[in-house]
Amino acid sequence: MLKLSKRLQTIAEFVSYGSRVADIGSDHALLPVYLIQSKRVPSAIAGELNPGPFEAARKQAADAGLTSKLQVRRGDGLSVLQPGEADTITIAGMGGSLMSGILEEGYLAGKLEGVKELVLQPNVGEEFVRSWLLKRSWWLAEETILEEDDKIYEVLHAFKYEESEVLKRNAEVYDASFLTLPIHQDMGAAILEKMGPHLLREPKEVFFKKWRFELDKLGKIVTQMSQSDLEQAELKKKQFREEMSVIEEVLQCLQTGKPSSK
Ligand code: SAM
Secondary structure (H helix, E strand, O other): OOOHHHHHHHOOOOOOOOEEEEEOOOHHHHHHHHHHHOOOOOEEEEOOOOOOHHHHHHHHHOOOOOOOEEEEEOHHHHHOOOOOOEEEEEEEEEEEHHHHHHHHHHOOOOOOOOOOEEEEEEOOOHHHHHHHHHHHOEEEEEEEEEEEEEEEEEEEEEEEOOOHHHHHHHHHHHHHHHHHOOOOOOHHHHHHHOOOHHHOOOOOHHHHHHHHHHHHHHHHHHHHHHHOOOOOHHHHHHHHHHHHHHHHHHHHHHHHHHOOOO
């Protein structure tokens, strides 16, 4: 049986037993091959846009003797699917903006009909994915954060239910009152979308590591911008400083359980 990286293994463990899976952007088809080999799912579709990764996925399926259970299809995003063909869609290893674009196009084309579960691992821009899930009424049931080979990854697990049920559940998920910060609910919800509502509720050390790293990056950008006299740069710098101060406040509040005195 294939041995997956910690990142892919985490994604695999979110997939519901017995579901028909479509893995989109499936370079080498590692995830669907593993899911079938481990008998977690009966069958899968691997969708891949680019010729190299598509060939690699086909070869992987053939080498594993799984061509009858794993269909490798070439195409853009969810276009490789027929409505009702998959219960679960996994998308991993791409930016959150591209990922939410793929999901939105698929949604508009009716490709998400019948899909009940999404397991998503954006490499960056997780907030775009959370925002898309909210917009299209998916309940964000779980999130996790992990580190592997000096990279930090987030995995988002979402389900489809009746609209009213999803609204109710997401209202709880995105209720920011636990943050005990002196902020308006809208601002609280924006923080939760950016940093992860579940990750914020049970912050692990790697979560703090990620956000300290982000603060460091933003600080470097602000320093670089200080060398520019442009009015635009001044405005951006102010925005970044405000963003940094919100992140700092949140981290402080999580560490002490109280709002910072700043
Ligand atoms: N999902 C695998 C993983 O997490 O290890 C592979 C990640 S790889 C970095 C991203 C893959 O997505 C590439 O193979 C790329 O060709 C594919 N890809 C990018 N845009 C895509 C799209 N619009 N539709 C399908 N595949 C796409």
